[in-house]
Amino acid sequence: MALLAGVQFGGPLCSASAQEAFKEPEYSKYQVESGPITLEFWSWVGGLDQVVKQFEQAYPNIKVHVNNVGAGPQEYEKLQTAIKAGSGGPDVVQIEYDFLPSFIVTDGVLDMGKEGASDAKSYFVPWTWGQVSPDAKTVYGIPQDIGPLALLYNKKIFDQYGLTVPTTWDEFAKEAEKLNKASNGKVQMAEFYATTAPWFMGLVWADGGEFFKTSGDTWIQTLNSPEAEKVLSYWADLVKKKYVAALPGFTAEFYNAVGAGQIAASVEAAWGPGVTAASLNNRTSGDWRVAPLPQWSKGQQFRSGNWGGSCDSVTRQSKHPRAATLFSVWLNTAKGPVLNNWINYGIFPASIAGLASPELNQADKNPGKFCGGQNVAEVYAQASKAVNVDFAWSPWFAFVNDNFNKQFQAFLSGNATPKQVLDSWQNECLRNAKDDGYAVKGK
Amino acid sequence: MRQNRKTALLFLAPFLTVFVAFYLAPVCYAIYLSLFIRRRVGLGPAKEVFGGLENYIRAVQDTDFLNGLKNMFLFGVLQVPVMLGLAIALALLLDQSRGIFMKVCRTTFFMPYGIPTAIGALIWGYLYSPNLSPFNQILGALHLGSINFLSPGVILISIANIVTWTWTGYNMITLFAALQNIPKELYEAARVDGANRWDIVRSIKIPLLLPTLRLLFIFSVIGTSQLFTEAFVLRPLGYVADNITPNLYLYLTAARDANYSYAGAMAILLALLIFVLSGPFLRRVASS
Amino acid sequence: MTKDNGQIFSTFGLWFANPPHFFDNVVGLFTYQNSIFVRWFGNSLLYAGSITLGSTLICAMGGYAFSKYDFPGKQLLFNFILGTIMVPSTALVLPLFLMLDKIGLVNSMWGVILPSLVNPFGLYLMKVFWDSSLPNELIEASRLEGASEWQIFWGIGMPLIQTGLVTVALLCFVGAWNNFFLPLIVLNQENLYPLTLGLNVWNSVSSAAGGKPVYNLIALGSLVSVLPLLVAFIVLGKYWRGGLTAGATKG
Numbered sequence: 001m002a003l004l005a006g007v008q009f010g011g012p013l014c015s016a017s018a019q020e021a022f023k024e025p026e027y028s029k030y031q032v033e034s035g036p037i038t039l040e041f042w043s044w045v046g047g048l049d050q051v052v053k054q055f056e057q058a059y060p061n062i063k064v065h066v067n068n069v070g071a072g073p074q075e076y077e078k079l080q081t082a083i084k085a086g087s088g089g090p091d092v093v094q095i096e097y098d099f100l101p102s103f104i105v106t107d108g109v110l111d112m113g114k115e116g117a118s119d120a121k122s123y124f125v126p127w128t129w130g131q132v133s134p135d136a137k138t139v140y141g142i143p144q145d146i147g148p149l150a151l152l153y154n155k156k157i158f159d160q161y162g163l164t165v166p167t168t169w170d171e172f173a174k175e176a177e178k179l180n181k182a183s184n185g186k187v188q189m190a191e192f193y194a195t196t197a198p199w200f201m202g203l204v205w206a207d208g209g210e211f212f213k214t215s216g217d218t219w220i221q222t223l224n225s226p227e228a229e230k231v232l233s234y235w236a237d238l239v240k241k242k243y244v245a246a247l248p249g250f251t252a253e254f255y256n257a258v259g260a261g262q263i264a265a266s267v268e269a270a271w272g273p274g275v276t277a278a279s280l281n282n283r284t285s286g287d288w289r290v291a292p293l294p295q296w297s298k299g300q301q302f303r304s305g306n307w308g309g310s311c312d313s314v315t316r317q318s319k320h321p322r323a324a325t326l327f328s329v330w331l332n333t334a335k336g337p338v339l340n341n342w343i344n345y346g347i348f349p350a351s352i353a354g355l356a357s358p359e360l361n362q363a364d365k366n367p368g369k370f371c372g373g374q375n376v377a378e379v380y381a382q383a384s385k386a387v388n389v390d391f392a393w394s395p396w397f398a399f400v401n402d403n404f405n406k407q408f409q410a411f412l413s414g415n416a417t418p419k420q421v422l423d424s425w426q427n428e429c430l431r432n433a434k435d436d437g438y439a440v441k442g443k
Numbered sequence: 444m445r446q447n448r449k450t451a452l453l454f455l456a457p458f459l460t461v462f463v464a465f466y467l468a469p470v471c472y473a474i475y476l477s478l479f480i481r482r483r484v485g486l487g488p489a490k491e492v493f494g495g496l497e498n499y500i501r502a503v504q505d506t507d508f509l510n511g512l513k514n515m516f517l518f519g520v521l522q523v524p525v526m527l528g529l530a531i532a533l534a535l536l537l538d539q540s541r542g543i544f545m546k547v548c549r550t551t552f553f554m555p556y557g558i559p560t561a562i563g564a565l566i567w568g569y570l571y572s573p574n575l576s577p578f579n580q581i582l583g584a585l586h587l588g589s590i591n592f593l594s595p596g597v598i599l600i601s602i603a604n605i606v607t608w609t610w611t612g613y614n615m616i617t618l619f620a621a622l623q624n625i626p627k628e629l630y631e632a633a634r635v636d637g638a639n640r641w642d643i644v645r646s647i648k649i650p651l652l653l654p655t656l657r658l659l660f661i662f663s664v665i666g667t668s669q670l671f672t673e674a675f676v677l678r679p680l681g682y683v684a685d686n687i688t689p690n691l692y693l694y695l696t697a698a699r700d701a702n703y704s705y706a707g708a709m710a711i712l713l714a715l716l717i718f719v720l721s722g723p724f725l726r727r728v729a730s731s
Numbered sequence: 732m733t734k735d736n737g738q739i740f741s742t743f744g745l746w747f748a749n750p751p752h753f754f755d756n757v758v759g760l761f762t763y764q765n766s767i768f769v770r771w772f773g774n775s776l777l778y779a780g781s782i783t784l785g786s787t788l789i790c791a792m793g794g795y796a797f798s799k800y801d802f803p804g805k806q807l808l809f810n811f812i813l814g815t816i817m818v819p820s821t822a823l824v825l826p827l828f829l830m831l832d833k834i835g836l837v838n839s840m841w842g843v844i845l846p847s848l849v850n851p852f853g854l855y856l857m858k859v860f861w862d863s864s865l866p867n868e869l870i871e872a873s874r875l876e877g878a879s880e881w882q883i884f885w886g887i888g889m890p891l892i893q894t895g896l897v898t899v900a901l902l903c904f905v906g907a908w909n910n911f912f913l914p915l916i917v918l919n920q921e922n923l924y925p926l927t928l929g930l931n932v933w934n935s936v937s938s939a940a941g942g943k944p945v946y947n948l949i950a951l952g953s954l955v956s957v958l959p960l961l962v963a964f965i966v967l968g969k970y971w972r973g974g975l976t977a978g979a980t981k982g
Contacts, residue, residue, distance in 0.1 A: 042919075044936050049765075067921050070935040077698035078919055081825075084703060085832035088919050106701050107488045195682050217485035248593070248681040252946065253572040279944050398699045402685045409595045409682055435501055436702060437481035437489050450880045451800035458793030458854060462812065465846035469827040470818055476826060550964070557960030559909040561927040562953045565934060569950070669820055672911045679935055693821040698916075703825060710822030717817040 022335040023353045025120055027058075030326035037320045038063040039327055042079070043094035043312075044071040046345050051337045055330055062323050072096065076103075076398065082317070083108035091318040092328055095141060096310045097131040098198055098393045098401070104140050105395035109313040113139040115325040123333050127389040128350040132311045134392055141311030142328040143350030145341065147269025148304050148383035149202055149293045152276065155372070156287040157187060157264040165291045169234060172294045176243035179264060185242060191254065191266045192235050194246040194412065197404035199307050200235075203267065204228045205391055206305030207296060212394040219394055219440040221430055224422035232418040236411060246412060250275075259283040267293065269307040270380040273367035274346010286372045290379045304383040306391070309350065348380055355381050394440075396433045403429055470714075477707035491704065498708035508709055511689035512716070514599055515667055519720075522603040523663045527656065529607070530614035534652075535644060537615070538622040549619070552612035560609065564676035567605050572680065593681030602673045602687075610666070614659050621655040622648060661724045668717045689713050756951050763945065768952055770922055771929035776959070777840070778914075778925055779907040782847045787900045790850055791892070794857025795884055799870060809858070816851045820912050828916045842917040843925075847907055853899045860895030861888070897970040901963065908960060926956045 041052070041064050052064040067090065069078045076099055082089035083106050095103060103109045117139045121129050128143035130136075153165065161182045166172035176189035193199035201211060209227030213220050222228075238244040245263055247254045257263050259280045268276065273290060293304045312331060314324040331337050338354040341347035346367045349355055360377035362368045367376050394400070407425045410416035416424070426442065433440045480494030502508050533552060537545055555563065570576055571592035579589040592601045625648065633643050671690040677683050685699075686692045689709065697706035760768050797809055827846055828837065836842035865888050873883045889896070911927045918924055921932065930952050937944040 046936075067919070068932060068936060069919055069921065070932045072935075073699065074932070074935045077695075080701045081698050081828060081916060082837075082919060084697075084701060085829050085837060087832055088837040090919075102701070105486075105488055214486060219486070251572065251680050252569065253574055253681070256572075256574055281944075396700065402695070402699070405682050406684050406686075409684075413595060432700075436700065436705075437483045439483060439485065447800055448802045451796045451802050454792045454796035454800070454884070457789045458849075461789065461845065461848045462851075465827060466815060466818075466823065466849045466851075469823050469830060470815075472826040472830060473822050553964065554961070557905060557964055558957050559911070559927045561909075561911045561931055562956055565930065565949065566953055665817055668817070671820070676931060676934070690819055690821050693819075694825075697821075697825050703829070706821065706825060710819055710825070714818045714822055717819070718814065721817065722814070 022357060023123070024335065025123055025329060025333055027326060027330055027334075029119070030116055030322060030329065032059070032062065032323040032326055033320045034061075036061055036063070037323045038065055039092055039318075039320060039324055040090040041066050041092045041312075041327070042069055042075060042090040044068050044075065045094065045341065045347060047340065051331070051340055054334075054336045055327060058330075059323075059326075062327070064327060072099075073398065073401075079103065079108065079315075080106065083315070087317055089315045089317045091320060091324040092312050092314055094144065094310045095313050096198075096308055097128075097306075098201075098308075098397050100132065100141060100311065100313070101134070101393050101395040102398055103313065104134075108315060109140045110316050110318065110321055110324075111138040111140065112142070112314055112321075112325045112328070113137065115314075115322050117142060117325050117329060120329050120333065123352055124350050125352060125355065125384055127306075127387050127391075128309070128311075130390055130392075131309075132313075141313040142332050144310045144312050144332050145271060145347040146350045146384055146387075147202070147271055147306050147308040147348065148380055148387050149206060149267055149269055149307055150304070150379050150383050151265055151291045151293055152268040152273055152371075153265035153289055153291060154261065154263075154284065154287050155289045156284075157261055161187070161264075163264070165289075166294045167292070168298055169294050169296055173234075173238060173243075176238055177241075180241070180243050187261065188243060188245045188263050189238070189265060190244045191249065191258075191263055192239050192244050192246045193249040194408050195248045195405045196250075197401045199249070199267070200232065200404070202269070202305035202307035203235075204231045204305070205388055206293060206303050207231055208303070208388060210391065211400075212392050212397075214392070217439060219433070219438055221394060221426065221433070221440055221442065223400070223426040223429060224419075228422055229419055232422060236418040236421075239412070246408075250279075255279045269309070270348030270383070271308065271346050273370055273376055274342075277346065277366040277370035285366075285370050288371045289374055290371055290376050292379060293383060302382075302386045303388070304386040306387050309348075311350075342377070348377070348384075355384065394433070394438075396429065396436060396438065399432050400425075400429045403432075473707040473710055476704050477711055479704045481702065481704070494704075498705045499712065501705065502709045502712055505709075507686035507692055508689060510684075510686045511692045512713075514687060515670070515689055517599065518603060518606075518667045518670070519664055522606060523660065523667060525603075526607045526611050526663065527614060527659060529611050530618055530659075531649075531652070531656070533611070533615045534618035534622055535648065537619050538648070539640075549616065553616050554612065555609045556613040558609070560672040561676050563609055564605060564673045567601075567608075567673075568677050568680045571601055571677075593677070593683070595682065595684065598677075598681075598683060598687065602670070602677070605673050606666070606670070610663070614663075617659060618652055618655055621652055625651050657724055661721050664721045665717060668713060756947050759945075760948050760951050760955070763948055767921065767929065768948075768955075771924055771926045772955070774840075774923060775908060775925040775927075775956070778843055778847075778910065779904050779959075781844050782907040783900050783903040785844070786848045786850045786853060786903045787896055789848055790853035790857045790899055791889070791896060792884070793854045794859075794861050795888065797854070797858045798861035799865070799867070809855075812851050813855055824913055824916050827913075831917060837917055838919050838923065840923060843910070843914050843923075846913060847910065850899075850903060850906075853903060856899050856902075857892075857895060860892050860898075864892045864895065894970060897967060901967060901970060904963060905960060926952070930956070 039062060043066060048066045052066060055064060056062065069075050076095070079089060079093055083103070120142060124143045125146065128146055132141040132143055133139050158165065161179050163175045163179060166175050179187055179189050204227050207227045207230065209225050211221065211223055235244065239246045245257065247257060258276065261284070266272070273288065277285065292302065295302065312328040314321055314328060318324045333351050333353070338349045338351050339357060339359050342349060342360055343362055343365055361375040363373035368374060404425055407416070407421045411418060411421045430440060430442055477498050478493060478495060479491040480497050481489035482492050483489045537549060570578070573579060573589060573591045573593070576592065582589055591597060629647055630643055633647060638646070669690055670688040671694065674683050674687050674691045685695050693706045693709050696709065697703050797805065831837050831842050836845070869887060870883055873887055909927065910925060914925055914928050918928065921929070924932070930949055933945050933949050937946055937949070
């Protein structure tokens with residue numbers, strides 16, 4: 001932690017990129033409230049306390065207090081209770097795209113468009129703006145990071161068993177079988193994130209599937225679409241044959257298997273290599289590479305999906321919405337914080353200038369170092385361009401997310417077929433949403 | 444005795460103040476909240492409108508809530524008797540033995556009670572990771588395969604194990620203390636009548652333990668109805684269903700799905716259920 | 732506890748590994764995130780300490796009233812208070828949170844301390860102890876000598892009921908030290924968290940995108956968090972045995 005972000009970017013990094021300008025918005029357009037202001041910021045990204053120091057230097061009137069109340073669901077549960085109570089929430093809060101609608105519908109997050117955030121649109125990868133601005137008018141967050149999908153694979157294991165990097169799912173399945181035979185079942189080809197619905201949904205997204213949309217005043221939920229069934233059947237088959245693991249993700253259990261060479265590859269979002277590198281604490285560092293996501297047919301137009309990624313939203317409780325908006329925009333468009341998030345924590349920028357920045361390629365730092373010096377960012381930047389643009393989530397997504405785990409466990413214990421998994425997922429979520437008063441139908 | 448009443452009230456005032464403010468009022472508020480349901484127009488935010496008993500009707504038909512209750516009953520009829528049986532056996536053993544060994548045993552068994560539930564669950568979570576678990580390493584060494592402690596079929600037993608680990612020692616110490624309070628003359632008299640050790644256990648010790656046991660049973664049942672922390676802490680480590688205990692499901696209904704009214708209705712139902720189940724026992728304790 | 736984060740994953744055994752990282756972990760635990768662990772530890776002590784003091788005193792006074800005075804509806808009130816221990820914590824804490832917010836106690840230490848002062852079982856225990864430890868004749872005699880009710884309670888009663896006080900205090904302390912659900916709902920500020928909540932946040936963040944995995948610190952922190960109760964058990968051990976059964980056997 002001794003290396004402050006400022007020190008890093010003041011070093012040789014800067015000179016290398018001096019020619020290429022990092023386009024930042026004109027922050028002076030944001031007229032903040034007068035007087036000393038303290039912004040409360042909830043986020044679980046590491047090292048942010050260092051990043052905000054840069055902001056505080058540029059804006060001496062504004063202090064930012066970073067508060068970590070837990071990652072993902074644990075933070076959302078706290079935020080939702082604070083919204084219900086009417087106070088106690090932060091000014092700015094990190095929210096994953098899939099969970100954002102549940103805070104829009106409880107009136108928890110502010111339309112930042114009213115504070116001038118709409119102008120920031122052109123600084124972000126277009127599809128990310130669709131995530132924070134579902135109706136293309138209101139703006140409920142500033143995109144922070146994205147998670148386009150690619151294949152992270154252990155080159156050492158691939159070389160050892162003579163596997164070729166698959167470009168289609170057919171090849172992927174064949175290589176998986178080959179690996180299973182060659183290793184006597186000791187090494188599995190990949191991981192099915194059985195307790196992380198958005199991973200599976202990202203893969204369906206990559207195949208053009210949709211889960212939620214609106215039609216007039218009604219929500220339409222199709223969790224059991226033909227695309228979803230195709231993707232789930234494919235993976236379920238591999239899981240059943242034990243070619244692919246189905247461990248709970250992000251656990252000691254999972255990373256131990258990865259570090260011990262029992263899992264050869266994994267479909268990972270852009271932030272995945274960084275998380276994997278940090279979790280393995282340099283074990284197998286350098287053995288890994290990233291390849292584009294396998295496709296359903298050879299020669300098709302290249303497509304990828306997105307898993308996770310977050311935005312920073314301003315809450316309706318904020319007493320300083322303009323300062324909070326400025327901070328959210330700054331955090332995700334200014335060079336310092338955008339590059340710092342990638343280089344130190346593997347958080348892949350949603351900002352166009354960030355994506356184009358040559359500094360993303362750092363061979364001697366994770367996640368580049370973890371991947372043997374490969375330009376990881378380039379692969380993911382390509383994937384980002386291939387993400388389906390108009391994908392939407394629903395306000396009851398938190399329930400949908402938990403319910404998927406339950407249904408998929410029924411498959412793992414042999415009590416349900418993939419089709420049954422998807423059908424009961426669809427039906428239980430539909431019933432719950434209706435009970436909660438949503439106008440929603442299946443088709 | 445007017446004077447007397449006034450003094451009594453003064454002594455009671457601090458307790459009653461916090462009791463009413465932080466116990467009674469929230470329960471009343473929960474009952475009030477539980478009568479509202481959410482209505483939406485179009486895609487916008489919900490409006491809370493009076494719904495009468497609709498939330499209660501929804502609760503008794505909610506398979507997730509019912510599943511939590513089912514697990515609670517399983518716990519009540521399986522985990523609680525096992526734990527109390529174990530505690531009785533240990534207490535009787537300790538009552539028989541003397542010396543340093545007994546003291547060490549007593550403290551060791553009691554220790555887990557002092558470990559915060561959240562932290563105990565974190566530690567057990569690591570011990571339960573299927574490939575890392577020392578239990579599975581032992582099973583593997585004996586060629587007995589391995590157990591996935593966090594899988595849906597096993598997780599309830601895994602949680603029961605944490606609860607048993609935490610509370611057996613506490614129950615044991617309480618029972619042990621009760622045994623120590625039994626006048627030794629009773630044993631002497633029984634021995635004179637030709638009773639052996641087992642007779643003494645059966646006809647003197649166990650009957651005299653009953654009042655203590657009744658209290659411990661009530662606390663265990665109430666504890667069972669409150670199960671939350673273990674499941675909450677284990678959730679990030681694997682698959683722990685959101686409906687595994689009623690309390691976890693209640694919490695998620697409020698905090699995840701933002702439906703306080705429905706959570707309130709389920710909480711009231713849960714409280715009534717516990718009241719019906721353990722009320723008769725509690726009445727005997729209170730009036731004795 | 733001599734493992735670094737990577738080794739925790741590789742083999743489970745928590746205790747010894749080569750090379751030893753024990754010292755690094757201790758330093759890490761007490762310095763990570765601006766020494767927030769120290770803060771959590773202090774918070775836990777503060778919460779548990781003030782709840783124990785306040786709750787024990789309130790219960791002692793309340794129990795005294797139920798034991799030594801007569802007033803209409805006494806038995807009914809007592810049974811009612813005792814009956815409320817069945818209310819599940821979620822029924823209590825979630826609406827409590829909404830109410831605390833209206834009086835500005837959310838995100839404050841008082842929001843954790845004040846609601847925790849309510850302890851129906853402690854009240855019950857104290858009544859039982861008063862019944863058995865302070866003879867009514869002693870009170871009558873003192874009254875004749877002109878002692879005020881408060882003097883009798885404080886000067887004559889309290890010294891006689893030490894076992895009961897320590898027993899209830901220990902129960903309060905353990906309960907408060909273990910407290911998880913109430914602070915989880917009421918507190919949104921990391922630096923107000925007790926240990927239980929803080930370590931849980933580390934655990935949650937350890938497995939998140941962009942978060943920093945600190946399983947080694949969690950494991951060591953868990954051990955440290957158990958120490959105060961261990962000390963309390965060993966120092967006050969005899970009170971457990973003397974006092975715990977009182978509620979059941981003497982009642």
